Amino acid sequence: MGLRFAVDTGGTFTDLMVATDDGVLSMHKASTTPSDPVAGVIDSLRIAAEAAGEDLKAYLGRGEILVHGTTHAINAIVTGSTARTAFLTTQGHPDTLVFREGGRIEPFNFTVPYTEPYVPRALTYEVPERITVSGAVRTPLDEAAVIAILDRIEAAGVEAIGVSFLWSVVNPAHELAVGALIEKRLPGLPYTLSHRINPSIREYRRASSTCIDASLKPVMGAYMHGLERRLREAGFHGRVLVVTSQGGVMDASRVAEAPVHLINSGPSMAPVAAKAYGAADPAETLIVGDTGGTTFDVSLVRRGRIPRSRETWLGQPFRSHMTGMPSVDVKSIGAGGGSIAWVDAGGLLHVGPKSAGAVPGPVCYGRGGRRPTLTDAAVALGFIDAQFFLGGKMALDKAGALDAIRTDVAAPLGKTVEAAAEAIVALATEHMVQAIMDITVNQGIDPTRATFVAGGGAAGLNCVAIARRLGCRRVLVTEAGAALSASGALISDLTSHQQAMFHSRSDAFDIDGVNGVLAGLKASCDAFAAGPGAGAKAVEIDWSTEARYMDQAWEIEVPLRVPAFAGDGDVRALVADFHQMHQDIFAVSDEGADIETVSWNAEVRCRIGSGTPGRLAADGRPARLMSRPVHFLGAGWIDADVWRLESIPEGQVITEPAIVESDFTSIVIDPGAKAWRDASGNLVIEV
Known part of the structure; x- marks a missing residue:
């Protein structure tokens, strides 16, 4: 029988979910080895093999797919282990990474120094060239100057290069020419061209994502190749996939060529799992809290969609660097079991x-x-x-x-x-509540009308306390909630995000021009589905545009109802959807105003697994265990009932103060709460 593995490397534990062909799940944990994360991955697989009574090599030999969520990329950035990177920019614009987009958390606190640029000015090189907003060449590329710059880069011991020129998203000719020169003069040196990695109109974000991606290529390339090699040596010969920041997966070899997609790899899977397990009412808002050993990650599922954001920072907003890439909107704080x-x-x-x-x-x-x-x-x-x-x-x-x-x-x-x-x-609970407030109340979402989905090994300790503090109606702890991110990775789709910039206005909408862009995006999606996605059980494309009111500074992402515009009716529908989305986010909209679109997006999703969560295998242990004294918050010591999560019968109601245990988590049912097990194996708690 074939096996599918999903491994999530956390700060304390490495979580492993294993699924058989008939959807039976098993969950395992091993201690993370910070100095060598792959060792923790192998250890978790060894524990699973021992539980199955098999030799590791034979066990892995049955593996078809292994999905890996990793924090290696963000750890490399935080610890300064990225490659020595050079930044090539248009002459006259060397301060793109220095000035950024301005802004401060505390406008009048001048004791906090301004963040150093991601690539220092000493490694920033101005290239004589200029392309205008129309795509016309104003200043031809000086190839002799580029060659001289590359000679200086080589002498400086640079290990990677990021190239971001003005308006390369309209005409990439100069970036492509520089890429060809790098390959000729410095063969084998990793480089990133901005129009390929992030065809965005905003210059700082595009330059930042380009330099971050280039700086990660050597370290993540070595990590991915090492991961695949060591898995092969251990006996695994299936397909190795890696979780991306967008909530999907990509082949390890492919993502090593664009590692900026890995910065929020692990946390992006929790809302994927929550959406699958809590999909009884697609219109319901789910607040997803993933409590690990080191961090508490909070995200949302809203109207059946997982919100994404380009406002993704490597640390504190305005005091760190922006990735500039779309990412599942996750807020993380340093509050976990450890x-x-x-x-x-x-x-x-x-x-x-x-x-x-x-x-x-x-x-x-x-x-x-x-x-x-x-x-x-x-x-x-x-x-x-x-x-x-x-x-x-x-x-x-x-x-x-x-x-x-x-x-x-x-x-x-x-x-x-x-x-x-x-x-x-109580204090840890309050920290978590405030993080949830930031992502709900501050975005116009009423937590009292939402369900709190608790995941992670430490989630059950205070999930009821969190829900009560928020006023949530109920708490949902999934059967595999102790490894929520890993269970999400197990059912995630192979994805690719395509983007193109094209400006249009609703009062003079260029239907032919927009449809031409959408057709180009569909061709790219079809090529992906026929390549890496070949053999998928299903292929879907999600369409969206980034739009704003006329002359507004910032855009919002609006889903498209159709993959191509047939006439004015489709344009009116887009405008109406924009007004509604603006109302949802900002609690204000201008129904009579025109809008302008800036860029168009298509995300192709290829289903390579079942797409539905499996069920943990029953272990035959009794549902009711021996009671024990527990000191409940605000209630003191109570002799509490103890239940075994996997063995609780469907519909069994727990009304007394209790502890619900599994091998990997302990769920506190505080006095006054009521819990039962639903048909999907979830523990539902009414608070």
């Missing part, structure tokens, strides 16, 4: 953003950690059974967790250990 609790000199409690990570991990792991974490607080309160962690494969040091909380938190605050642990959980 987030460290500490008291500052003023007696104020903090939780995070620093994390104990995989090494040394929380104190209760017994691996040398000395500082208390959210996980230690959960153990102290009885949320987690110290003898049943990872299904009993790992015994936790409860006494060590209690001592660490007593020393670092309880004593400085003058509290009991239980009160200190409760304060840690």
Whole structure:
């Protein structure tokens, strides 16, 4: 029987989901190895093979597809491990990466230095050339000057080159000529041309994504080739796919040529899984919280669509660099199971953003950690059974967790250990609530009319508390929620995003011109479906345009109802959809105003799997376990019922305060909440 693997490398654990041909799932976790992430991938596969009673080589030999979500790209940027990159730009415009788009979080706080450009000015080279907005050549490309620049680049020890010229999205001739010169003069040196990676009208975003992509090519190329080689050596001979920031997957060899798509690789899969598991009402808004060991990632599913944004930063907005690429709209904060609790000199409690990570991990792991974490607080309160962690494969040091909380938190605050642990959980909950507020209330979304989908190994510790604080109607914990991103990767589609710039106005809409652009995008999508997507079970294309009110500064993405415009009726429908989308986002619209379109997008999705979530195999263990004392938030110690998640019968209602356990998570059903298991295996909690 063939197998499909999905691996998500997190900051603390590497999650693995395995699916058989008939849709039976199994879930496994291994400790992440930060110094060598591929080792954690192999370890998780070895654990799965042992659980199946097979030799690793024979087990992997049955594998057909392996999907990998990785943080390697963003880690390389954060740690400064990217390649030494040069930036080639139009003469007279060397400050594109320096000036960026302006803006500050705190306009009058001048103590925060302005961010250094992604590529320093010392490695920025001005190329004599100029193309106008109409595509006409104003200044011909000086090839002799380019050759001289490439000689200087070689002498400077540059490892990658980003090329972004003005208006290359209209006429790419000069960028293509420079690319040919790089291949001739510096063969084998990675380079990126802006019109290929990001044909966007905004100069800074296009230049930024170009330079980021170029800087990642050497490190991600080596990582992808190493991943495939080591998997082959271990016995896997199937197809290796990698999760992209857009919520799809691409072949590892292909994405190594455009690694900027990997910056938000892991978190993009959580809303994909939430959409599949919570699709009973497509019109319902889902708030998706993925709580790992290091971070809390929050995203949305709205009207059956996963919102995406080009406002993607590598760190704090305006204090870091913008990727300029469309990405699933995910907000991440440093609040996870491994987030460290500490008291500052003023007696104020903090939780995070620093994390104990995989090494040394929380104190209760017994691996040398000395500082208390959210996980230690959960153990102290009885949320987690110290003898049943990872299904009993790992015994936790409860006494060590209690001592660490007593020393670092309880004593400085003058509290009991239980009160200190409760304060840690409550503060982590508040941090998570504020992150959700940013992505909901601040975007005009009422969380009281949404369902909170909780995922990640630490999600169950406070999912009910989060929902109550938000006023959500219910909480949904999927059967495979402890590895939410990995389960999303297992059912994701092979995707490719195509974009072209073409300006038009609704009061003088160029139907022929727009249809010509859309036809070109469809041809690119068809070529992808016939190439990497060959043999797909289904092929779909999502169409959209980026539009704005006349002379407005920023565009919004508007889905298209049709793949080509047949007449004025289709144009009126687009204008109406724009007004509605503007109303949804900003709570204001001008129904009588004309709009202008800037660019057109087509995303082709090739279904290579079932597209529907499977079910975990039943393990035959009893649904009701031995009760134990649990210190619930605001309620004190209660002798709580304990249930086994996978064994709870469909429709079984849990009304008393309880803990619902699986091998990989512990879900706290606070007093006053009611829970039951639905037909899809989800745990539904009414808060």
